[in-house]
Amino acid sequence: MLVVNIEQAGYSEGSEVLKDIHFSINPGELVGLIGPNGAGKSTTVKSILGILTNFTGTVDVSDYSYVPERPIFYDRATLWEHIDFLQTILEADEEEFRERAGELLEIFQLTEVIHHYPDSFSKGMQQKVMLILAFLRKPDLYIIDEPFMGLDPKATRILLNLLEEEKKKGAGILMSTHVLDTAEKRCDRFVLISEGRLVIQGSLSDIQDKAGLLDGSLFDCFDKLTEHES
Ligand SMILES: Nc1ncnc2c1ncn2[C@@H]1O[C@H](COP(=O)(O)OP(=O)(O)OP(=O)(O)O)[C@@H](O)[C@H]1O
Numbered sequence: 001m002l003v004v005n006i007e008q009a010g011y012s013e014g015s016e017v018l019k020d021i022h023f024s025i026n027p028g029e030l031v032g033l034i035g036p037n038g039a040g041k042s043t044t045v046k047s048i049l050g051i052l053t054n055f056t057g058t059v060d061v062s063d064y065s066y067v068p069e070r071p072i073f074y075d076r077a078t079l080w081e082h083i084d085f086l087q088t089i090l091e092a093d094e095e096e097f098r099e100r101a102g103e104l105l106e107i108f109q110l111t112e113v114i115h116h117y118p119d120s121f122s123k124g125m126q127q128k129v130m131l132i133l134a135f136l137r138k139p140d141l142y143i144i145d146e147p148f149m150g151l152d153p154k155a156t157r158i159l160l161n162l163l164e165e166e167k168k169k170g171a172g173i174l175m176s177t178h179v180l181d182t183a184e185k186r187c188d189r190f191v192l193i194s195e196g197r198l199v200i201q202g203s204l205s206d207i208q209d210k211a212g213l214l215d216g217s218l219f220d221c222f223d224k225l226t227e228h229e230s
Contacts, residue, residue, distance in 0.1 A: 001025050001141050001172035002048070002064075007057040009047045015054065017043045018196045025141065025172040030163060032187035033176040034222065040196040041176040042069075045145055048174075062172070064141040065134035069149070071126040073118040079105075079129060080114040086133055097136065104132045107158055123150040135162060142166065142173045148182060160186055184218035194226045 006021040018040050025031050033041050046052050048059050049066060073082065087097045105111045108128040113121070118129050127150040134142060142163070148156055160182070163173055177183050183190070190207060192199040200210050204221075208214055211221035 001027050001029075001062050002174060003058075003060040004044070004048060005057045005059070006044070006047050006055070008055075009043060009052050009057070010054045011043075011052065013054055016196070018047065018193075021047075021191075021193065021196075021198045023191045023198070023201050025174055027140075027170040027172055028167050029188045030167055030173040030175065030186060032183040032190045033174055033193065034178070034180065034183060034190055034218075035193035035199075036226065039193045041193060042145065043196070044193065045143060045174075045176060048143060062140035064143055065137045065139040067127075067130050067134045067142070067144040067147065069145040071118070071123075071130045073126070073129070075117070075119050077117070078115050079110065079118055082118065082129065082133060083114075083136065086136055090137065092136075101132070101136060104135055108132060108155065124152060124155060127151060128155060131159060131162075135166070140171060142171060142175075144173065144175045146177055147175060148177060148179045156182070180219045180222065181217070190218070192222060192225065199225050 002025040004021060004023050006018050008016045009018040010016045021044055033044060035041050047055055048061060050059070077085065083101045087094060105114060110125065110128060118126055121129065147159060151159060167173065175187070184204060189201065189203055191201045192207070200207055204218060207218065207221045208216050211224040213221055213224060216224070
């Protein structure tokens with residue numbers, strides 16, 4: 001589903017932001033990409049998306065939907081036009097696609113604004129639109145950058161439930177986040193990055209073992225494993 005082998009990556013010739021980052025995601029797995037500010041999470045995601053010019057390594061990736069932290073829309077298209085356009089480019093069955101779109105709009109409470117421009121929406125509403133468009137693609141893999149920042153508690157719960165459904169259908173999910181208590185409850189595995197290096201990857205119990213904190217929270221383990229840096 002996703003096999004990442006980054007030997008080194010950066011933003012310009014000679015600048016090395018990441019070194020030796022290797023991990024993979026299997027079908028049905030939700031993997032949390034975690035690390036402090038500036039650790040290299042977004043740079044890892046950009047490496048996977050293939051948009052870095054200075055990159056050495058390999059990335060094998062299935063068909064994916066990417067949900068960026070900062071939403072991007074066509075400025076002269078309404079919410080419904082975005083959905084319609086996606087259906088056209090995917091050549092998806094119109095009736096099935098519209099039905100699923102209707103359900104997602106309903107659960108994210110955006111039905112009343114389908115003829116409005118997403119550029120005029122609040123941050124959380126914009127994020128919901130990006131998520132709806134990602135779910136409508138039905139990809140094998142979701143790459144989601146910091147999904148919880150703009151979402152209210154109800155929308156967060158809806159998102160987590162939808163991700164759970166996608167996992168059951170066999171999708172893989174890579175989610176970068178700072179919200180460690182939610183990540184701890186929901187992710188199957190974690191990839192912990194610090195200063196552009198892979199500190200550890202594995203399940204919560206693997207990480208607790210490595211940190212020497214058998215009942216430690218993800219936050220405490222994270223703190224312990226990166227403490228020499230602060
Ligand atoms: N466009 C860019 N050009 C040059 N350097 C960059 C660029 N974007 C990020 N960096 C550098 O790469 C390093 C890793 O940044 P990155 O954005 O990957 O961190 P992050 O883990 O996503 O952080 P945060 O949690 O704050 O979003 C930082 O030192 C940052 O200054």
